[in-house]
Amino acid sequence: MNRTLLGITAVVVGGAGVVVGRRMLRPEPAAGGRARWHSITVNCSPERLGPKPPPLDELGFPVEVRIRPAPGDHGTELAVRMTGPEPAGAATVLGKLRDDDPVRAIRRALREARSLAEVGEVLLPDTPPTTGRTLTGAPLAYATRHAREEGRL
Amino acid sequence: MKALCWEGVNKVAPRDVPDPQIRNSGDVIVRVRQSVTCGSDLHLLGGYIPFMRQGDVLGHEFLGDVVEVGAGVRRHAVGDRVVVSSFIACGQCWYCQRQEFSLCDNGNTNPAITEQMWGAAPGGCFGYSHAMGGNAGSHAEYVRVPFADVGAFTVPDGVSDTRALFASDSAATGWMGADLGGVRPGDVVAVWGAGAVGQMAARAAMLLGAERVICIDRYDYRLAMTARHAGAETLNYERDDIGGELLERTGGRGPDVCIEAVGMEAHAPGPQGAYDMVKQQLRLQTDRTAPLRAAIYHCRKGGTVFVLGVFAGAVDKFPLGALMNKGLTVRGAQMHGQRYIPMLLERMARGELVTEHLATHMMSLDDGQRGYDIFKDKADGCVRTVFTP
Numbered sequence: 001m002n003r004t005l006l007g008i009t010a011v012v013v014g015g016a017g018v019v020v021g022r023r024m025l026r027p028e029p030a031a032g033g034r035a036r037w038h039s040i041t042v043n044c045s046p047e048r049l050g051p052k053p054p055p056l057d058e059l060g061f062p063v064e065v066r067i068r069p070a071p072g073d074h075g076t077e078l079a080v081r082m083t084g085p086e087p088a089g090a091a092t093v094l095g096k097l098r099d100d101d102p103v104r105a106i107r108r109a110l111r112e113a114r115s116l117a118e119v120g121e122v123l124l125p126d127t128p129p130t131t132g133r134t135l136t137g138a139p140l141a142y143a144t145r146h147a148r149e150e151g152r153l
Numbered sequence: 154m155k156a157l158c159w160e161g162v163n164k165v166a167p168r169d170v171p172d173p174q175i176r177n178s179g180d181v182i183v184r185v186r187q188s189v190t191c192g193s194d195l196h197l198l199g200g201y202i203p204f205m206r207q208g209d210v211l212g213h214e215f216l217g218d219v220v221e222v223g224a225g226v227r228r229h230a231v232g233d234r235v236v237v238s239s240f241i242a243c244g245q246c247w248y249c250q251r252q253e254f255s256l257c258d259n260g261n262t263n264p265a266i267t268e269q270m271w272g273a274a275p276g277g278c279f280g281y282s283h284a285m286g287g288n289a290g291s292h293a294e295y296v297r298v299p300f301a302d303v304g305a306f307t308v309p310d311g312v313s314d315t316r317a318l319f320a321s322d323s324a325a326t327g328w329m330g331a332d333l334g335g336v337r338p339g340d341v342v343a344v345w346g347a348g349a350v351g352q353m354a355a356r357a358a359m360l361l362g363a364e365r366v367i368c369i370d371r372y373d374y375r376l377a378m379t380a381r382h383a384g385a386e387t388l389n390y391e392r393d394d395i396g397g398e399l400l401e402r403t404g405g406r407g408p409d410v411c412i413e414a415v416g417m418e419a420h421a422p423g424p425q426g427a428y429d430m431v432k433q434q435l436r437l438q439t440d441r442t443a444p445l446r447a448a449i450y451h452c453r454k455g456g457t458v459f460v461l462g463v464f465a466g467a468v469d470k471f472p473l474g475a476l477m478n479k480g481l482t483v484r485g486a487q488m489h490g491q492r493y494i495p496m497l498l499e500r501m502a503r504g505e506l507v508t509e510h511l512a513t514h515m516m517s518l519d520d521g522q523r524g525y526d527i528f529k530d531k532a533d534g535c536v537r538t539v540f541t542p
Contacts, residue, residue: 043247043258075247115259118245120225121177123277123299125262126289130158130170131208140206144263144283151265152272 035086037066038103038153039079040110042117045069046076053113056080061102078113080106104149111148155542156210156293157521162200165211165525167518173289173297178225181301183235187318188215188291189512190528190538192348193463196417197282198525201439202465204266204282212292212540213239213279214322216314219305220295228302234314235305236498237298238490239322241277241288244303248276255487260300261286270466275487292518294542306494309502315539319349319508320497323537326461326488327353328497330412331361333484334459338362343399343408343451344385345444347375349511349537350461351414355383356506358410367402369395369444371420374534382510391422399451407453415444416462432469439466449475449483460485512539 042049046067056065059080066079086103087095095101115122125144131137143150158168173182191214196202219233229235242249242257249257257276261267264274266284277299280290289296298305308317327350336342342358344351347370358366366385370376376387388398399408420426421443429441448458449472458481476483500506513536516524524538 041247043245043250073247111264114246115243119179119243119259119300121179123241123243123259123262124176125287126173126297127176128171128174129208130156130168130210130289131206134207137206140204140283143266144287147263147265147283149265151268151274153268 035082035084037079037081038106038110039077040114040153041070041074041076042078042114043075044117049076049078049117053078053117055112055116056109059102059105059109061105063106078110080110082106101149104146107151107153108148110153154294155518156289157212157518157540158207159197159205159209159211160207163198165198165521167521168208170208170210170289170293173295175221175223176297177299178223179300179302180223181219181226181229181235181298181305182221183215183217183237183296183298183305184220185215185217185291185293185296185542186234186314187217188212188293188540188542189318189321189323190525190540191322192350192416193281194525195529196463196465198529199418201417201433202282202284204284206283209280209282209287210290210293211280212290213281214318215279215291215296216308216318216321217291217296219301222301226301229305229307233305234308235301236308236317236320236494237279237291237306238304238325238488238494239278239281240304240487240490241279241286241299242303242491243300244491249303249491252489252492253486254303254489254491263287278487292521292540292542304491306498309498312498312501313509315509315512316501316507317498318539319353319511320494320501322488322490323349323511324353324357324497324506324508325490325493326350327355327414328357328493329486329488330354330414330459330461331357331363331410332493333486334410334412334457335482336361336363336410339364340409341365341403341406342367342410342412343448344368344412344414345448346370346414346462347372347379347387348414349508351412352379352383352511353508354412354414354461355379355385358412359384360500360505363410365402367399367408372531375536378510378536382507395447396451403453407451407456409453409456411448411452411456411458412461413445413448413458414461417441417464419443419445419462429469438469440464440468442468442471446470446472449481452479452481454479455481457482457484459483463487511537514538516540518542
């Protein structure tokens with residue numbers, strides 16, 4: 001492995017570590033604080049979107065759903081939050097390791113709800129993949145496995 | 154099937170990989186006739202966009218025949234000869250409906266990576282890393298094309314494969330730079346970079362009525378090609394005084410529209426180039442950007458700078474003072490191919506836009522490494538290497 005590749009590997013691993021670390025260590029909410037709204041804008045009317053568009057109705061925990069017209073011609077703002085507090089600190093890490101973090105589920109559901117409303121289906125990645133498993137590719141493989149569940153929603 | 158894959162920094166190789174499958178109702182499978190290298194591929198090859206995995210299929214600018222269609226496809230049938238926009242867009246979201254197709258909300262299956270890097274995710278792209286969706290590229294015998302009714306366009310009978318091929322990305326990107334840069338009749342336009350995209354931007358500016366178009370590069374063979382096929386004037390920045398020439402040719406005003414068509418691995422002579430190279434190699438900045446600095450510096454007061462070259466992250470010594478105090482408008486975008494390709498194909502059919510000269514080298518996928526090496530080194534008069542799977 002040459003020095004350039006080592007450097008790039010370090011950047012990828014380090015960058016992925018920073019991203020994962022930031023996401024995994026979701027800050028503790030203020031005492032008595034509620035979960036924040038996770039929001040997305042959908043290019044259709046509130047009436048067409050409905051009160052709880054799929055797959056939000058399949059989330060396995062209680063949530064509040066807020067639907068309101070977006071300003072201008074932007075469509076409809078669709079927002080979801082947990083009725084209780086979001087996991088924070090170590091609970092976030094455990095949830096991600098167990099693959100049952102509710103915030104991840106909310107983000108994925110929001111993105112899929114938008115695709116279903118706008119396109120009628122959710123774009124799927126190519127399969128079978130052309131890549132093999134490598135040590136240097138592992139952080140990126142992890143990131144892409146959860147790419148609809150992370151991000152800034 | 155055979156495909157040309159990324160194997161590591163500056164290494165590509167032909168591999169046997171699984172055939173693509175229909176995954177969504179709007180998909181088609183295309184048997185690739187021609188797929189062309191792009192300067193932005195070099196950022197992937199060089200490791201400057203570190204979101205590649207060993208075995209990823211490269212290539213995003215291509216043309217071929219439809220061999221299979223999904224249940225929801227309405228505009229295409231088996232046998233259609235199509236050219237495909239390099240960016241994948243749904244056609245239904247707010248951005249697509251404003252014809253900003255590369256900003257599509259539903260075309261990137263990996264939105265988190267670019268949301269974290271840039272604050273929001275653009276659409277997906279063929280063969281352009283997992284940050285752009287991880288879609289298999291077109292340097293392959295077959296490729297899956299999502300949202301085919303939106304992004305694949307039937308090629309008119311009279312247009313050759315090699316002419317239509319460049320509507321997929323280069324011509325559409327160049328046209329976008331001139332169009333969204335606001336080129337109007339009577340304008341003087343300067344284009345940095347005489348590669349395929351720069352040549353197409355120069356030609357687009359001419360067709361949009363620019364009074365003068367001046368293209369800047371350091372490779373005489375590319376400049377000669379730009380003069381011959383785009384009708385542009387040329388300057389070689391290793392020989393000519395660019396600032397003096399631009400002032401002289403614009404009556405001291407500077408160009409009305411400046412188009413940067415180079416991207417994040419720009420060469421620059423002298424200390425500026427050395428400084429940028431050292432900082433990039435040490436990962437203290439991600440992009441080298443001398444032509445963009447020059448475009449901002451030389452643009453007339455109140456003019457427009459359009460960034461067509463691909464950039465990934467942060468740049469150093471960005472001339473914010475010139476931008477602000479001269480009242481410039483700076484725009485940029487990945488290309489909105491779906492917006493331009495039908496018009497480009499019509500112009501190609503009428504002979505207004507010719508592109509065959511850009512395909513300086515035709516090769517099989519087995520020659521992939523050599524094809525990328527000569528393209529990267531600008532060897533043997535290479536402008537673009539085209540693969541014929």
